[in-house]
Amino acid sequence: MMMQMMLIKSALALYAAATGMALTYLFSKDDKWSLWMLRLLGIGVLCHLGSFGARQYLFWQIPENRWFFSINSFFGALSFLALAVAAAFFVIEREHRLGILGAFVLPCAALGTGAAVIFADPATRGLPPALQSYWMNIHPMVLMAAYAMFGNAFGVGLALLIQEHQIKSRKPSELCYRLPSIEELDNLNYKIIVAAFPILTAGIIMGGVWAYEAWGRFWGWDAKETWSLVTALLYAGYLHMRLVRGLRGRKAVYVSMLAFASVIFTFFGVNYLSDLHGYLSARG
Amino acid sequence: MSPLSLVGVSHKNGALEAREKLAVVSAQRVFDELRREGVREAVILSTCNRFEVYLFDEKERARGWAVELLERVSGGAVREQAYLMEGDAAVAHLFSVASGLESLVVGETEILGQVKTAYEQAKAAGMTGKRSNVMFQRALFTGKKVRNDTAIAVGPTSVATVAVQLAESIFGSLAKSEVLILGAGAMAELTARHMLSKKVAKLTISNRTWERGRALAESLRAASLPWEQFESGLESADIVIASTGSDRPVVRRQAVAAAMTRRAGRSLFLIDIAMPRDVEETVHGLDHVYLYRLQDLEAIVARNLSARGGEIAAARALAGAKARELGAWLKSLAAGQELSLKHSDAANG
Numbered sequence: 260m261m262m263q264m265m266l267i268k269s270a271l272a273l274y275a276a277a278t279g280m281a282l283t284y285l286f287s288k289d290d291k292w293s294l295w296m297l298r299l300l301g302i303g304v305l306c307h308l309g310s311f312g313a314r315q316y317l318f319w320q321i322p323e324n325r326w327f328f329s330i331n332s333f334f335g336a337l338s339f340l341a342l343a344v345a346a347a348f349f350v351i352e353r354e355h356r357l358g359i360l361g362a363f364v365l366p367c368a369a370l371g372t373g374a375a376v377i378f379a380d381p382a383t384r385g386l387p388p389a390l391q392s393y394w395m396n397i398h399p400m401v402l403m404a405a406y407a408m409f410g411n412a413f414g415v416g417l418a419l420l421i422q423e424h425q426i427k428s429r430k431p432s433e434l435c436y437r438l439p440s441i442e443e444l445d446n447l448n449y450k451i452i453v454a455a456f457p458i459l460t461a462g463i464i465m466g467g468v469w470a471y472e473a474w475g476r477f478w479g480w481d482a483k484e485t486w487s488l489v490t491a492l493l494y495a496g497y498l499h500m501r502l503v504r505g506l507r508g509r510k511a512v513y514v515s516m517l518a519f520a521s522v523i524f525t526f527f528g529v530n531y532l533s534d535l536h537g538y539l540s541a542r543g
Numbered sequence: 544m545s546p547l548s549l550v551g552v553s554h555k556n557g558a559l560e561a562r563e564k565l566a567v568v569s570a571q572r573v574f575d576e577l578r579r580e581g582v583r584e585a586v587i588l589s590t591c592n593r594f595e596v597y598l599f600d601e602k603e604r605a606r607g608w609a610v611e612l613l614e615r616v617s618g619g620a621v622r623e624q625a626y627l628m629e630g631d632a633a634v635a636h637l638f639s640v641a642s643g644l645e646s647l648v649v650g651e652t653e654i655l656g657q658v659k660t661a662y663e664q665a666k667a668a669g670m671t672g673k674r675s676n677v678m679f680q681r682a683l684f685t686g687k688k689v690r691n692d693t694a695i696a697v698g699p700t701s702v703a704t705v706a707v708q709l710a711e712s713i714f715g716s717l718a719k720s721e722v723l724i725l726g727a728g729a730m731a732e733l734t735a736r737h738m739l740s741k742k743v744a745k746l747t748i749s750n751r752t753w754e755r756g757r758a759l760a761e762s763l764r765a766a767s768l769p770w771e772q773f774e775s776g777l778e779s780a781d782i783v784i785a786s787t788g789s790d791r792p793v794v795r796r797q798a799v800a801a802a803m804t805r806r807a808g809r810s811l812f813l814i815d816i817a818m819p820r821d822v823e824e825t826v827h828g829l830d831h832v833y834l835y836r837l838q839d840l841e842a843i844v845a846r847n848l849s850a851r852g853g854e855i856a857a858a859r860a861l862a863g864a865k866a867r868e869l870g871a872w873l874k875s876l877a878a879g880q881e882l883s884l885k886h887s888d889a890a891n892g
Contacts, residue, residue: 289691426712427827429839433697436708440715441810507808508831 266310273303274369281361293358334379341371343407364414394469402462408455419444483536493518545630550609551595558624565594641686650695698847723780726787777802785821
């Protein structure tokens with residue numbers, strides 16, 4: 260337990276420091292800040308993985324939990340999600356050389372980890388029989404991978420709104436020349452969402468299959484189910500508008516941000532509404 | 544007496560006539576003259592704004608012999624405007640020049656390339672030695688460091704480069720962008736040339752007088768579009784530069800709005816450098832349309848320049864510190880106890 264908390268707190272500190280580097284890099288053109296951001300982030304991800312490993316060890320001390328991933332609790336899920344956001348950023352940033360976007364994405368990873376440390380209960384308990392399924396290792400993981408990608412798209416969208424505003428204002432600050440172009444941000448936002456959408460859809464369908472096996476029905480309008488459907492429909496709406504209607508730029512980003520708000524609500528808000536998926540009601 | 548001395552003229556002392564005469568003098572001619580005088584180590588920096596000779600020389604000479612040498616090679620009077628510096632002052636001057644602190648547009652980077660060329664020219668002519676090698680390499684290194692570590696070279700400082708940079712902030716690389724130029728006057732041509740230097744995908748010129756537009760298009764190897772059809776050109780162009788002599792706006796909101804419905808959300812960047820204005824102001828209110836007027840571009844240039852001004856003190860301090868290091872090294876070398884300079888730094892030059 261101590262190990263787990265020590266490591267996740269180190270990860271939190273490193274994410275916060277990496278965010279600080281990212282913000283500094285936003286206003287200073289020295290590449291060393293970007294480099295340090297990546298280094299700190301990399302070590303942070305490793306600490307976070309370590310923390311997750313330590314948690315897994317504790318989790319498996321309880322016999323019925325053996326070989327299931329420990330992401331059924333609020334702490335486990337939030338910690339995993341923040342880890343996924345940081346790791347996804349690491350991959351996307353290195354691919355596209357857009358360290359500047361760290362200022363918009365890394366705060367999500369730091370806030371997620373911070374919320375887990377401060378608000379969630381890290382204790383590990385035995386899995387209820389309904390969750391003792393191999394789906395436990397697939398369904399939430401797949402969805403959270405999609406959420407992490409959407410989190411990155413949100414950061415990209417935020418950067419686009421700032422860039423668009425800069426240029427529309429006719430008084431661009433230095434930031435304007437540091438950020439990627441509107442077209443690049445628009446394309447990246449789209450590319451991330453178009454890659455994450457099938458993952459989200461697959462995750463939801465898997466949930467349905469699991470629900471059929473566990474509860475005998477594919478879909479039951481549980482709050483989590485309903486809101487995940489809303490999320491999927493909003494992202495589908497974004498893709499439709501962009502591909503069919505040619506809606507791009509600022510307004511397209513508004514739609515994708517609305518969809519991300521739905522992600523956040525599905526993840527956090529639904530805990531208070533859902534009987535079956537509530538991390539906090541401890542029944543799910 | 545220090546073996547290092549500098550003689551030169553620059554824009555700072557006026558000296559337009561002297562600079563014009565010296566600008567056409569080849570470095571080789573000066574090297575020949577210096578060799579005849581027994582000087583074995585010299586670098587000649589010749590740009591449109593300055594002509595400077597840096598030389599290392601052990602002989603006792605009459606003050607001002609180098610000025611006479613300049614007069615001899617240029618065949619004109621430079622005595623009034625020429626400056627003479629020795630030792631540390633000459634080193635400090637070179638480092639300041641390389642850092643862009645002596646340039647008309649403070650922080651400009653062209654001078655760095657010119658210093659490099661001057662040094663390479665001297666090296667090829669066999670006119671450099673250990674002192675001048677290290678001094679010029681350090682000067683180049685310092686020029687880069689000053690521009691990296693301070694904001695002295697941040698932001699473009701001409702209307703044309705500001706326009707290009709804004710276009711890049713909208714579209715990224717301009718390699719896929721199409722440019723439409725309305726007008727065929729001097730401003731239109733200047734901007735067109737600047738866009739061509741950025742290797743845009745396509746350049747089209749549309750002018751109210753067909754022949755003039757086509758003539759300019761031909762000289763630039765661009766396409767030309769009849770004036771009656773320029774509104775249809777708004778559908779495919781990404782960047783439109785309006786520079787006609789029309790006394791009323793020629794690009795109307797209605798035409799742009801109609802074009803935008805067929806652009807599938809692609810951005811449109813309009814640059815209006817005409818006086819009076821060519822593009823209706825309300826166009827800027829359309830989604831994905833960015834209209835910049837000449838005054839907007841000029842305001843950005845002015846802001847960049849004043850921001851550079853705020854960094855001058857920091858840049859001077861840095862260039863000065865590096866110059867003092869080199870000055871101390873030169874003295875240590877003369878005294879036979881060579882100090883070590885950070886060679887990793889010098890090698891970057």
